[in-house]
Amino acid sequence: MRENKATDPFTYEIVSHKLWQITExxxxxxxxxxxxxxxxxxNDFNVAISLxxxxxSTMGAHNALVAGxxxxxxxxxxxxxxxxxxxxxxxxxxxxxxxKGALHQLDLAVVAPVHYQNELVxxxxxxxxEVDIGGMQHGSPSPKATEIFQEGLRIxxxxxxxxGKFQWDIFRMILSNVRQAGLVGLDIKARVATNxxxxxxxxxxxxxxxxxxxxxVMQGVIDRSEKKFRERLLExxxxxxxxxxxxxxxxxxxxxxxxVLKMTKESDSLSFDYSGTDDQAxxxxxxxxxxxxxxxxxxxxxxxxxxxPWNQGVMKAISIHAPEGSxxxxxxxxxxxxxxxxxxxxxxxxxxxAVCKLLGSSREHWRQAGGVWEGGKAxxxxxxxxxxxxxSAYLYQSSGGAGAMAYKDGYDxxxxxxxxxxxxxxxxxxxxxxxxxxxxxRFRKDSGGSGxxxxxxxxxxxxxxxxxxxxxxxxxxxxxxxxxxxxxxGGYPGGFILRSIKRQTNIDAILVAGKIPQSIEEIxxxxxxxxxxxxPTSLDSDAxxxxxxxxxxxxxxxxxxxxxxxxxxVINDIVSPEAARSIYGVVLRRxxxxxxxxxxxxxxIRNDRLGV
Amino acid sequence: MNRISEYLEITDRKTGKRDVCCSKCGYILxxxxxxxxxxxxxxxxxxxxxxxxxxxxxxTLFRLYYCPGCATQLKVEPIVKEAPRPPQLPEIEL
Numbered sequence: 135m136r137e138n139k140a141t142d143p144f145t146y147e148i149v150s151h152k153l154w155q156i157t158e159x160x161x162x163x164x165x166x167x168x169x170x171x172x173x174x175x176x177n178d179f180n181v182a183i184s185l186x187x188x189x190x191s192t193m194g195a196h197n198a199l200v201a202g203x204x205x206x207x208x209x210x211x212x213x214x215x216x217x218x219x220x221x222x223x224x225x226x227x228x229x230x231x232x233x234k235g236a237l238h239q240l241d242l243a244v245v246a247p248v249h250y251q252n253e254l255v256x257x258x259x260x261x262x263x264e265v266d267i268g269g270m271q272h273g274s275p276s277p278k279a280t281e282i283f284q285e286g287l288r289i290x291x292x293x294x295x296x297x298g299k300f301q302w303d304i305f306r307m308i309l310s311n312v313r314q315a316g317l318v319g320l321d322i323k324a325r326v327a328t329n330x331x332x333x334x335x336x337x338x339x340x341x342x343x344x345x346x347x348x349x350x351v352m353q354g355v356i357d358r359s360e361k362k363f364r365e366r367l368l369e370x371x372x373x374x375x376x377x378x379x380x381x382x383x384x385x386x387x388x389x390x391x392x393x394v395l396k397m398t399k400e401s402d403s404l405s406f407d408y409s410g411t412d413d414q415a416x417x418x419x420x421x422x423x424x425x426x427x428x429x430x431x432x433x434x435x436x437x438x439x440x441x442x443p444w445n446q447g448v449m450k451a452i453s454i455h456a457p458e459g460s461x462x463x464x465x466x467x468x469x470x471x472x473x474x475x476x477x478x479x480x481x482x483x484x485x486x487x488a489v490c491k492l493l494g495s496s497r498e499h500w501r502q503a504g505g506v507w508e509g510g511k512a513x514x515x516x517x518x519x520x521x522x523x524x525x526s527a528y529l530y531q532s533s534g535g536a537g538a539m540a541y542k543d544g545y546d547x548x549x550x551x552x553x554x555x556x557x558x559x560x561x562x563x564x565x566x567x568x569x570x571x572x573x574x575x576r577f578r579k580d581s582g583g584s585g586x587x588x589x590x591x592x593x594x595x596x597x598x599x600x601x602x603x604x605x606x607x608x609x610x611x612x613x614x615x616x617x618x619x620x621x622x623x624g625g626y627p628g629g630f631i632l633r634s635i636k637r638q639t640n641i642d643a644i645l646v647a648g649k650i651p652q653s654i655e656e657i658x659x660x661x662x663x664x665x666x667x668x669x670p671t672s673l674d675s676d677a678x679x680x681x682x683x684x685x686x687x688x689x690x691x692x693x694x695x696x697x698x699x700x701x702x703x704v705i706n707d708i709v710s711p712e713a714a715r716s717i718y719g720v721v722l723r724r725x726x727x728x729x730x731x732x733x734x735x736x737x738x739i740r741n742d743r744l745g746v
Numbered sequence: 747m748n749r750i751s752e753y754l755e756i757t758d759r760k761t762g763k764r765d766v767c768c769s770k771c772g773y774i775l776x777x778x779x780x781x782x783x784x785x786x787x788x789x790x791x792x793x794x795x796x797x798x799x800x801x802x803x804x805x806t807l808f809r810l811y812y813c814p815g816c817a818t819q820l821k822v823e824p825i826v827k828e829a830p831r832p833p834q835l836p837e838i839e840l
Contacts, residue, residue: 380826390829494749494751580799581799620822623751623753623820624752624818626822627800627808630799630800663801713797716796741817743817744812744817
């Protein structure tokens with residue numbers, strides 16, 4: 135760690151904010167050129183600026199979990215291309231290999247060196263989730279995969295642009311291996327445009343402030359984050375903290391895998407040891423070391439570094455270990471198709487648990503502790519022939535709830551804590567891209583983990599096929615039989631994810647009568663509950679698909695919750711009257727709280743807890 | 747007293763050794779060296795019986811930890827019937 139003395143404070147602030155502004159402009163370019171709703175609506179992408187050795191200096195304000203792998207990507211490019219000798223001005227590399235730094239093959243990165251006065255001085259990067267990258271199933275990751283080779287095109291670092299010339303052969307090779315090549319092709323070009331903006335603006339910055347000052351500030355923001363992070367660690371108690379998270383279903387069987395973490399906080403450093411985690415699975419839930427690292431950062435950045443810029447400086451104070459061959463540091467050919475919402479998510483969830491226990495033990499920082507935040511994704515892929523007669527797959531990214539914190543409820547429909555600009559696709563957009571008619575999209579009652587402070591509610595939605603007779607739904611999530619969003623200090627976990635298909639329904643009659651169902655219970659039919667991972671399943675004309683994400687974990691004993699807050703939750707349809715009574719011990723009478731009845735009921739529940 | 751969590755603290759008032767104490771009622775749960783929940787009352791529950799938002803399953807349970815003095819719910823631990831928590835894994839060691 136060095137003190138940055140190459141620039142005066144004013145210049146430092148100007149240049150460091152320019153770096154932020156460049157990432158903002160890069161992100162705008164990506165959103166403006168990309169045609170994929172995963173980018174334009176769900177914000178599932180990020181951009182970054184790095185030093186020549188790959189150190190992450192400034193990260194865009196989007197999905198931190200995809201940006202956390204950038205140092206690994208650049209390190210692998212440097213290794214593959216002779217430590218910089220073959221890296222030329224005007225090059226751009228495309229890369230998505232999970233064993234070369236990517237999180238999973240769907241997260242396609244384009245990484246561009248920035249040269250100034252004929253010297254490699256920096257990198258710009260953009261990573262975004264694709265709609266398809268080939269493989270055995272439309273949308274790419276398949277629960278039936280047993281090897282990474284079945285999950286799509288695996289690209290080591292290749293020059294997509296060489297000395298300023300777009301490599302059409304590489305581009306055509308990629309598009310020949312993917313479905314929805316039009317969208318993927320546009321997305322790839324959007325990445326080139328994004329890096330072109332980044333390269334040009336960074337070059338302008340270098341020209342205006344000079345190489346020494348610009349690079350010194352880039353290093354300076356890293357050093358400052360490291361210094362502030364280490365200072366914060368010194369304020370936290372010395373400790374060993376344990377945590378366990380789980381993934382149910384590996385795509386083949388409903389086995390429950392455990393992810394075991396022992397975190398040690400010693401002086402001004404933090405170590406994460408995932409020894410004890412189960413061996414790699416035969417299905418697509420594993421992650422490589424890329425997911426391991428970015429999963430840890432997905433907890434550390436928001437919970438400890440909420441006021442510290444997220445960059446390499448923080449990563450320098452952290453050590454991470456997991457046995458090779460384990461679920462969170464898998465070896466090829468283990469499949470990793472849904473590393474982004476399985477292995478990596480579980481790494482992050484366990485890290486959130488451990489970090490929050492540490493924060494909760496601090497007299498100074500206890501307010502930052504909270505329950506796990508949207509621990510399980512449950513995004514369905516709607517696939518088949520769309521309403522335009524084209525073969526398509528559409529990943530509908532909805533939202534779970536935030537973990538409750540030590541002083542407030544979790545946000546309802548929060549999306550991921552690691553996304554600083556969380557966003558979910560508009561239903562109208564989803565209906566534009568997918569052959570589906572949504573019936574409702576609402577908070578799922580009681581899905582937020584109960585507690586003194588309640589976890590955020592998850593969204594539940596349902597749709598029928600529309601404009602096509604060839605529509606299937608597939609999905610990979612976790613948290614269907616064990617909670618993905620654990621609570622803390624007596625708070626309950628968020629509700630399980632739940633997906634089902636109701637068949638032989640009366641939905642046509644309901645719609646013909648001019649009614650719109652407000653819940654799945656209002657529709658008659660035969661329910662088929664789906665497992666956490668399910669392969670593409672066809673939708674008949676009278677079938678209704680239902681989906682719920684996981685709510686956030688609760689904080690503290692529910693009997694400590696303010697009864698008026700419980701009443702408000704019941705009025706807002708977030709908490710059921712039954713849960714208000716049985717979990718919160720609140721007696722409601724004619725739209726208000728019966729205080730004496732509540733006191734009596736809570737006493738009864740406490741006696742029952744102790745068997746009195 | 748040093749804080750452990752929302753409801754637990756470390757005290758040495760009664761035994762001269764570091765004990766776990768409930769911050770709501772002052773009940774001493776036991777020596778810190780044995781683990782912060784070693785003196786808690788525990789009860790296993792079927793998740794679906796707590797709330798239908800936890801789908802029916804025979805694979806998992808919730809283990810609930812209570813303060814023996816005031817019945818405050820200290821922890822809700824999801825457990826897998828066939829894969830218990832590794833015994834050597836600490837909750838938190840301070």
